[in-house]
Structures are given as structure tokens and as C-alpha cells.
Amino acid sequence: MFSYRHAFHAGSPADVLKHAVLLHVADYLQRKEAPLLAVDTHAGAGAYSLRSDWARQGGESRQGVLHLLHWLGQGDNTRKAPALIRDYADVLKAFDAEVWERLRQDDPSLKPGADLTFYPGSPALLARLLARRPADRLRLFELHRNEAVALAEWTTTSPLPVHRQAMQAGDGFEGLISLLPPPERRALVVMDPSYEDKADYDRVIRSLRDALRRFATGVFVIWHPVLQRLDAQQLPERLQRLGRPWLHARMAVGQRRERGLVASGVFVINPPYTLEPALREALPVLSQVMQQDSQGSWELDVGG
Template sequence: MFSYRHAFHAGNHADVLKHVVLSATLRYLVQKETALSILDIHAGCGLYRLDGDYARTSSESQQGIQQLLASRRAAPDSPVAAAVAGYLDILQAYNPGMADGGSPRIYPGSPAIMQHFLRPQDQMQLFELQPADMRALEGNMANLPLARRTHVWHEDGFNGCLRFLPPPSRRALVLCDPSYELKSDYAQVVRWLDAALTRFATGTYLIWYPIIPRPEAHELPRKLKTLARQAGKSWLHATLSIKSGVQSGVHIPGEKVKRGGMAASGVVVINPPYTLHAELKDALPQLRDWMGQDHLAGFHLEKSPDHG
């Protein structure tokens, strides 16, 4: 337990996919004045250094955000898909030097992306179990605007988030992004979504998962879509692969799996904004083209029949 440290992986292709979907979803949700509850049940540190020891050990961002930026620089006249442009604007807000062509040194994790959209009427609940990451998260969030609207909990996010559902305003976005270190994590995600939908069926739930050769990972999106269907709710499912699926990554100290070898990942969104499918239809080919490493790079996008 707790061998996973997201600092080794920050800014990789899976983060890019997840954070493009997260930022596009939040941009839509904050268009309405009514208060929004934002919950990140596996928060990590919030902010990461791309030039620090962790990132250098794995160099995963080289095949993720750094590759995306290099491809964009190589084609300055190509139009940027709205969801990708919105995500890059947030990256630039944390890295003002990028405006002059500099490389990003800070990578905003999901709590920092959420904080970018936070308004005085909203509130954010962040859960993190790893003690050192939880302390880093507290420090990082305390320095950002609207810190008093942000609460950091050192507890299990699967259970902890349920006491905030449904929120008083009946509007919430919940991100579920566990490290999937244990085989049992997959079943826990399914049990959690079932419990969350039972309490609050109209919330927007964003669940990230790795695409790796493991039956539990393969079955997870189907199980999540089934839960949404049973609750009578719409869903969207997006995947992105940047290369062939060979597990060739570096071995991260303390971790059992060679994570750098993960070639693909996916996101399931329950009750997505009706605009999200069209936005991802534009964004996913660009992510594939700008981060893809071989001819097996690709994407997949599907939605429930009732999604806009």
C-alpha cells in the first residue's frame, strides 16, 4: 500500500487525456451560476515539478505533455481543438514563462485544474491517503486562491466522498482516479459508483482507468456503463493509445509494475455535459497525432444513445 507516487507519472499521456476531459467538463459546468461541489477522491499532490527528481526518474512527461507541446510548436499554424486549447491555457496559467516559448516546469494535477475553475460559491473536497502526498497537497492548495473553499481530507476517498453526496445545490463533479495498485481496486471502483449513484444519481462522475492486459481493467468500462444504464443516466467513454502495448517502461522504485510501459488509458464520464462528445471528437485525433509514437496510436469515443 502507498507505493504509488503520482509525481513519477505527472504529465504523462494518461494525465493529458484525463485532464483534457476534466477541464472541458468543468468549463461547461461553471457556466451555470448555481454552486458546484467539486470532489477529487484520489487527489495526489495537486502540483508537480516537471524538472524535479521524480519526473526525471521516469521521464513519462516526455511522452505526454512535453511531446504534445513539441508537436504543437512544430505545427504553429494548425488549429488547436477547443478542449486541448482550454487545457493548455491552464498549463500556461501555472507556467507564465510558456508565453515566451519556455517549457513548463510545473504540472497542474487534477486539484489544481479544479481550483482553476473554482468560484466563491463553489467548494472543493480533496481526498488523499498517502501521508507525504497529503501534506504536499495541503501546502500546495493553501497557496492558491479561494483556499478557504478547499478542504483536504486524509482519508479513504471512496467512503469519505459519500457524506458530501448529494450536495445542497444538487450539482457536483466527482473525479475517481485511483492508482489501481491492487486487483481489488477495480471492483472497489464499481462498488463505489453504485453507492454514489444510489445517493446522487444526477452528479457528473469522471472515472479514469488504465488499459493494460488485465481482465479487471478490460471489464471495468463495461461495468461502469452498465451501472449508468441501470440508473437511467447517460455516459461517454473515451480512450487514447499512444503506441503499441508493449510493457517496456522504466521500473519506478517501490512499484511492482513497470508503469512507463502503459500505452493507453480511458475515461468514463457519467452524466457528461451534452457538449463533451463533440469536443472530444475534435480533441482525440489531435491528442493521437501530437502524442502518438507509432502506427498503433489511436482513440475510441462512444456514448450512450441518450447523450446529446
């Protein structure tokens, strides 16, 4: 079993990009009345404390979400910020407040800090949105044993009723195929493996090829690191060749650092038409605010 734990990277610049995109896509899909199935193939622990030893060891939230929220709190930056950034920040603050409220029911002496403490992973973000509607469902997969235990614990606090939420400690690539096509006939899939196992690059392509064969109209959000490795560099081109409309957003916050990624991307298959203009407005701001060495940059391409 590989050593990857997402708590090391919770709230990183890569998380900011991935989750801001995910929230926009999920919100758009919920504008239609028809029920929606959301699937997270690599769900992690569900949610994270930025005060945990793991998160402090990585420290990536300080350059990521915490830095962004501090910037939003200065002057009239919140008012001027693009809607995609404001919406993301509002969800984070609401989630943090809800967790604190739940904790203070057991210990009223607890007091929230000045900074964000609890960060929602993709499962927690999706659960909050899906809870707004009575027929939407969430399916979660996590292969890492320790992460799966934490995820199961998180589901006990999820706002979704048990009959609308299910998690499985297993392979999300294989689990996804078993769910398609969904009875709802609408699906949002998040696929963000750690890529610690280099076979993940090929497995992403094989899984998506099979998924699109079964359900060509699903919306698929694929996160990936931007690295010098050949398989990492080739992944976006391979995704483009799957033959569906696509959008590819990439953001770099610097050229190098001792720990953590300086660049990552989100590839969306069958993206909503609102996503491109939202990102063209938000990406320049995100890359500039979180840049580490005056080398922040962004790219956005669409096709298919």
C-alpha cells in the same frame, strides 16, 4: 501502504487525456449560475514539478504534455488545434507562469525555462476554475501518507479561500459518500485511483453505485488504465451497467514501452452534451501527436 506516487507520471499522455476532459466538463458545469461542489477522491500531491527527480525518473511528460506543447508551438498548429486542446494548453501555461511569479517574489534570480516546469494535477486545475466563482467548493481526499503531506502543502498556495476548500488524509471512496447529496445540488467528482491495489476495480463500482443512489445527477469522471488484466478490461462494461448516460474515451499512444502506460481511458457518467463533439475533434489529434511507435489510436463511445 502502496508505493504509487503520481509524480512519476505527471504530464503523461494519460494525464493529458484525463485533464483535458476534466477541464472541458468543469468549464461546462460552471456555465450555470448555481453553485458547484467538486470532489477529487484520489487527489495526489496537487501539483508537480516536471524537473523533480521523481518526474525525471518516469520521464512520461516528454512524450505527453511537453511533446504536445512543442507541437502546438510549431507553425500555425495552435490556430488549427481543436478547442479542447487549446483550452488545456492555455491553462497549463497560465498555471506555470503563476508558480514562477510566486517563486520569483522570494528569489528574483530565478528564470523560467523554455519548457513547462510546473504541472497542475486535478486539484490544481479544479481550484483555478472554481476560484472564478464565489460559491463553488472543492473537497480533496488522499490516502497515501506522503502524497497527503504534499497535498496539504499545496493547499497553502491554492487560489481558493480556506472556507471553500478542504482536504482530508483518508479514503476517498468512503469520503465521497459522506458528501452526497451536496447542499449545492450539483457536483463534479473525479475518481482516479492508481489501481495498484487490484481491489480498486471493485471499489470504483461499489462507490459509484452508492454515490448514484444518493445523487443520480452528479457528473462523475473516472480514469482507468487500459491493460490486459481481466478486471481492467471488464471495468468499462461494469460502469456502463450502472444505468446512467455515459461517455467512454480511450487513447493509445503505442503498443508497448518499457515504462508507463501506452493506453488509458476516461469514463464520464452524465456527460455534458458538448463533450462528445469536442472529443471527436480532439482525440485523433492527441493520439497522433503523442504516438510513440506509429500505433496511436483512439476510440469514443456513448450510451445510456
